[in-house]
Amino acid sequence: MAIRSHCIGMTVADTNSMVNFFEEIFDFESQGCTNIPNLSCSQFWGYPNSSVHVNTLKLGRELLEIRSSSDINSFRLPVDTNGNDLWFRHFAIVTSNIDDAFNRIRDHVIFTSTSPQTLPSWNVKASGIKAFKFKTPEHHSIELIQFPPGKGKPEWQSKDKLFLGIDHTAISVGNVESSRLFYEKIIGMNFLGSGTNYGVEQSSLDGLVNSKVEILSFGVDDGIGLEFLHYVEPADGRKNNNITGVNWYFRVVVCNLNEVAQKAFDNGVQWVSNGIQEIDAISDFRRGLVLRDPDGHIVEVMESL
Incomplete structure (x- = not known):
């Protein structure tokens, strides 16, 4: 659909x-x-x-x-938005070299991550992916991501430019099943797979203590993907009650x-x-x-x- x-x-x-x-x-x-x-x-x-x-x-x-x-x-x-707050969204800009990209942006953004992180080998689905999260001067959240060979779309392996495109957008969700009903059954997106990220790399990436997050991926026939971020820990994310507007x-x-x-x-x-x-x-x-x-x-x- x-x-x-x-x-x-x-x-x-x-x-x-x-x-x-x-x-x-x-x-x-x-x-x-x-x-x-x-x-x-x-x-x-x-x-x-x-x-x-x-x-x-x-x-x-x-x-x-x-x-x-x-x-x-x-x-x-809110300037204190965290990844586990249920209004949180980011989008992921793909880079061909995360170290060069980090050096270019570091003086112009608000850090969420402590530094670029490489996801560990035990996390088979995400192993070798390098990422860094930050906020714009107006506090919109963005992720820089570099895919190792064999992961992500083939075009993300290009070395022609430093910044290649937008891979996905990610949203924090409170109830996975309700959100799956919305995006799969109503909007018509395709479920692609899931995994759980945790450990020192994930905590450093998210800027949270003892971060543990279930990630579900969805796609369409062509274009930007969608990820659910369901935080198991910390589980004190705020609801969307007071966030109005688009x-x-x-x-x-x-x-x-x-x-x-x-x-x-x-x-x-x-x-x-x-x-x-x-x-x-x-x-x-x-x-x-x-x-x-x-x-x-x-x-x-x-x-x-």
Whole structure:
């Protein structure tokens, strides 16, 4: 049902600064900008009395949208967000050389990890993967990741550029089964596998004490993957009760939007948009809707022209 997912989006306070951040440090390329009027924002994204400015950036084949709203105070992330908080989301930028990438970004980001970590040999599914987690100046979380030979997509083995693209987005989840129902049965993503990460490397990567996290991976026919992060320890992550607005979003393209909408309605999913909306502000799409998953994470579901 879900056929592709090439876009992650974030809402920011200072558009120019954040666009420059991704262009100058991570080599994203500008794809233009769009202004979306109040009515469209209210009906589709649930932004009351707000207009939105969207800058689209590209890295490899994947897109990152930087949005600013005239009501930005509704969209700020808590500065003390941790990976086990249930509003947590990050996306993973693939690098061909994590040491060179770390040296480039280290003076421009807020560290979550103590330093780049290499996952241990006992963790067969993740063995040899190198990663480093950090936050942008506006506290959006990002992961740098380098895949060893034989892991990840073939294109992630390229040495042509330092930053290659976006591999996946990851979300913290409270109840695995509820989240699987949403993403597999309603959105139509495919379950790819699971594993559990723990130990000193994972704690150093997450910036948490005695971190132990169950990771479930999902994919579509083409594009950005999705990971669930279900923290067994520490188990004191905060719920999404007080986080409003669309801080982060993940866009998937489906074949049959009516089917997704009906399944969402039948399963009591929270809608952000006021029903299915005709799309006139986002190119390449005919109709769309915006949903919240069981933990409040935003998913834009689009139907192609």
